[in-house]
Amino acid sequence: MKLDDINFDAKHIWHPYTSMTKPIPAYPIVRASGVELELADGRKLIDGMASWWAVIHGYNHPVLNQAATQQLKKMSHIMFGGITHPSATALCRQLIDITDDKLECIFLADSGSVAVEVALKMSLQYWQARGEARHQFIALQRGYHGDTFGAMSVCDPENSMHSLYHGYLPKNFFVQAPQCGFYQQWQAATLLPLQKLLTKKAEKIAAIIVEPIVQGAGGMRIYHPNYLTAVRELCDHYNILLIADEIATGFGRTGKLFAYQYSAITPDILCLGKALTGGYVTLSATLTSRHIADTISKGKAGCFMHGPTFMGNPLACAIADANITLLRNSPWQKWVKDIETQLMDELFPLRDQEKVTDVRVLGAIGVVEMKNSVNVPELQRNFVAEGVWIRPFGKLIYLMPPYIITAPQLTKLTQAIKKIVIKL
Known part of the structure; x- marks a missing residue:
């Protein structure tokens, strides 16, 4: 996408739960494959949101x-x-x-x-x-x-x-x-x-x-x-x-x-x-x-x-x-169980952080609840800088990745959360 397209978007296009006068930055994605989103500048982000629960098999699946x-x-x-x-x-x-x-x-x-x-x-x-x-x-x-x-x-x-x-x-x-x-x-x-x-x-x-x-x-x-x-x-x-x-x-x-x-x-x-x-x-x-x-x-x-x-x-x-x-026809039960186990191992230690209220995991859902509401645009920028796509809301920083995510990719998501939570 060209800069003109991004400016047009900010001026004319409403996004979910955003202001038209003070819009939250919308990051230009030009393609997606597997569990990765590609930005217009060529950077790739590991998607931790499965496009709001939906993309369970990843993007651009041949079947x-x-x-x-x-x-x-x-x-x-x-x-x-x-x-x-x-x-x-x-x-x-x-x-x-x-x-x-x-x-x-x-x-x-x-x-x-x-x-x-x-x-x-x-x-x-x-x-x-x-x-x-x-x-x-x-x-x-x-x-x-x-x-x-x-x-x-x-x-x-x-x-x-x-x-x-x-x-x-x-x-x-x-x-x-x-x-x-x-x-x-x-x-x-x-x-x-x-x-x-x-x-x-x-x-x-x-x-x-x-x-x-x-x-x-x-x-x-x-x-x-x-x-x-x-x-x-x-x-x-x-x-x-x-x-x-x-x-x-x-x-x-x-x-x-x-x-x-x-x-x-x-x-x-x-x-x-x-x-x-x-x-x-x-x-x-x-x-x-x-x-x-x-x-x-x-x-x-x-x-x-x-x-x-x-x-x-x-x-x-x-x-x-x-x-x-x-x-x-897939081993989805194993995939989800593996995600659950890894989320527990890698997110539960954040319970000890002073600014964290709770950490919850079930299946391919991982939630870090903060004591105070987070600054969504600021955290979004930080996550993108870490090479991941995670969209918090309210007091919650959470993951619900595609089931096909690999262990190293999931670790990159959890490590980005850990790094940012510790900084807050």
């Missing part, structure tokens, strides 16, 4: 490139209304096969936020079809489920990035996030806030929505699997639907193919996205049971009332199908 090329020769897009195509059916067969036999009805949409919107609308239509006025949801404090309005309504209204919209959003219920960490001894008392709320409001609740095991943008908190097990039991007891938002955690990131599997439960509705296409193009899926789908279909509308223009996009579906096949 996924081939899937995209082959599909492009047939058609890149076709409307899904009244039409189907082989890529959609192949993908959905795999999704049913790798999740749970009970989750056999699939809605293909175009982003993670929309997958959550679909899940919320499914819940509302389900209860409407049953003749019950259940219009509210329960979510966890510190939870994050996306940027569209329905999704924002189940994000923490006080501690999330959506507090500015307080008053415009539907009123839902929020309970204290699980206080018992993944590796700690289980404390049933962490359920008390949810239990107390349900005794008073259960008849109003359409569904409980959670990020299984790992709360992402709300603080990268990793909680005990027994909490999710207990939430499933409470949903069954009070006849409430359970929505599992696995947009960030799905497809092996936590060490299980899906994080809800740590608790050996099945959600009523499952939201998938991000790594679904290996980071190539945007696509999401919302899966639910035959019972819920049939109940919705017998309701007043006679159908589920949602239908994005790019629903079931053939190009995205073809890449997603190839991506899942690639994952299933």
Whole structure:
């Protein structure tokens, strides 16, 4: 990229969560391959972010490139209304096969936020079809489920990035996030806030929505699997639907193919996205049971009332199908376990640093939580100078690299964090 292009970008193009008057510098990437991003000046950065959880197999993968090329020769897009195509059916067969036999009805949409919107609308239509006025949801404090309005309504209204919209959003219920960490001894008392709320409001609740095991943008908190097990039991007891938002955690990131599997439960509705296409193009899926789908279909509308223009996009579906096949045929469990072990070995010593609150690791996720918020532009410059791409937020410096990363490449990432944390 030319300097003129970079200046144009800074003046005219919005980037995620940035100011137009004081934009955070955007680094010009001209190509990517494996786990490396190449800057316009030729420098290469080891990517520790997998492009926000998505690029699990690395960039420019020949298998996924081939899937995209082959599909492009047939058609890149076709409307899904009244039409189907082989890529959609192949993908959905795999999704049913790798999740749970009970989750056999699939809605293909175009982003993670929309997958959550679909899940919320499914819940509302389900209860409407049953003749019950259940219009509210329960979510966890510190939870994050996306940027569209329905999704924002189940994000923490006080501690999330959506507090500015307080008053415009539907009123839902929020309970204290699980206080018992993944590796700690289980404390049933962490359920008390949810239990107390349900005794008073259960008849109003359409569904409980959670990020299984790992709360992402709300603080990268990793909680005990027994909490999710207990939430499933409470949903069954009070006849409430359970929505599992696995947009960030799905497809092996936590060490299980899906994080809800740590608790050996099945959600009523499952939201998938991000790594679904290996980071190539945007696509999401919302899966639910035959019972819920049939109940919705017998309701007043006679159908589920949602239908994005790019629903079931053939190009995205073809890449997603190839991506899942690639994952299933790879030793991804070993890769993720090796990453987890190395992250523990190389990041846990930072717990002794005075300015560090905690270090957390699960699967291919490593988090260093600082006591104070970090200066993102400054740390970004320092990380780029170290030859790595790590994007902190708030008090968190974290890693979620592609699964194919090598041990030396991962060490370069952890050493860059160590060097910068010690300097802070």
